[in-house]
Amino acid sequence: MLIAFSVAPSGIGSASAENPDGSVHDAVAAAVAVVRASGLPHRTSSMFTEIEGEWDEVFAVVKAATDAVLPYGSRVSVVLKADIRPGRTGEIDGKIERLEEALERRAD
Numbered sequence: 001m002l003i004a005f006s007v008a009p010s011g012i013g014s015a016s017a018e019n020p021d022g023s024v025h026d027a028v029a030a031a032v033a034v035v036r037a038s039g040l041p042h043r044t045s046s047m048f049t050e051i052e053g054e055w056d057e058v059f060a061v062v063k064a065a066t067d068a069v070l071p072y073g074s075r076v077s078v079v080l081k082a083d084i085r086p087g088r089t090g091e092i093d094g095k096i097e098r099l100e101e102a103l104e105r106r107a108d
Contacts, residue, residue: 002083002091003058004048007031007066009073027072031065038064041092048079052092055084 009027032049035042038061041052049065051058062080069076085091 001055001058001085002050002052002095003062003080004050004082005062005065005078005080006048007062007069007076007078009069009076011074024072027069030068030072034065034068035061041090043092050092052089 007028008024032044035044035049035051038051038057040057040061043050051061053061062078066076066078083091088094
C-alpha cells in the first residue's frame with residue numbers, strides 16, 4: 001500500500017524572533033526523520049511524504065511521525081491518502097514510471 005500524508009502542528013502562535021516566517025519546518029523535519037529511519041520506501045515533496053509498505057508498517061510510521069510533531073504545538077493535524085492494492089509492491093516508483101511512459105506515448 002502507498003500512503004501520502006502530511007503532519008503539522010497547530011496552536012504554535014505566529015511568527016517570532018526564533019521563527020520569523022512562522023514556518024513549521026522543524027516539526028516537519030522531526031516527522032520526516034521518523035519516516036527515513038523506518039527503512040520503508042519513501043519520498044518527500046514540498047507538501048506530502050509518501051511511504052510504501054504493509055498496512056501495519058505504514059500506519060506505525062504515521063503514528064510515530066505524528067508523535068514526533070506533538071512537542072511543537074498544542075495539537076497536530078494529519079492529512080492522509082491511501083492507495084491499497086493487495087499483492088503489489090514497488091508502486092512508489094512504478095506508478096510514476098507508468099505515467100512517464102504514457103506521457104511519452106502522447107508526445108509521439
